[in-house]
Amino acid sequence: MRMAYTIVDSALGRLLVAATGKGICFVSLGEDDPAMEAELRSDYPSADIRRDDSAGPPWVEALLRYLRGESDDLALPLDAPGTGFQERVWAGLRSIPFGSTRTYKEIARALGLPETAARAVGRACATNSVSLVIPCHRARRADGGLAGYRWGLERKRLLIEIEKSFPGRAATALIV
DNA sequence: GCCAGAACTCTGG
């Protein structure tokens, strides 16, 4: 698999976006470029990866607007392979409305899994390589806690804040 | 290769 990536500054730190010809396969937030590049390579050990900072696809701009709280559109093309179970969970996460959250148990139930699968759902969230586009920050624990986040709990909290303060949220807020 | 234990969980004893 061949992929190109770029790293830019964002409202939440450095933002790395990698994509194949078909779609986005890796998105991460961090502080340290070499560490983020290493993370990308360890997720795709056999891929042919090169850096390309030229004005690539419009996806990076879309993610930056989202992080500034200016856009609620995360319907970007994905090309992130996972196991059958992982892809089911990721699809479930993407169906959570912007600005709201679900517990791991609710996500399991929505997918037709037994509630005892909550932990397996958490594991699938933990191993997703595409932050933001797969909104695993909308998953919380049943006791109200935030559980963990691969890119830092503080960022998870900020992402929820950004979504809550988005101007267009009034209609969905009433449903919750 | 196989098995134990951990990981972004939750429930019931």
Place this chain on the structure above:
DNA sequence: CCAGAGTTCTGGC
């Protein structure tokens, strides 16, 4: 508090 349920990964042998 502890174990167990459903999935994947890692580390030890």
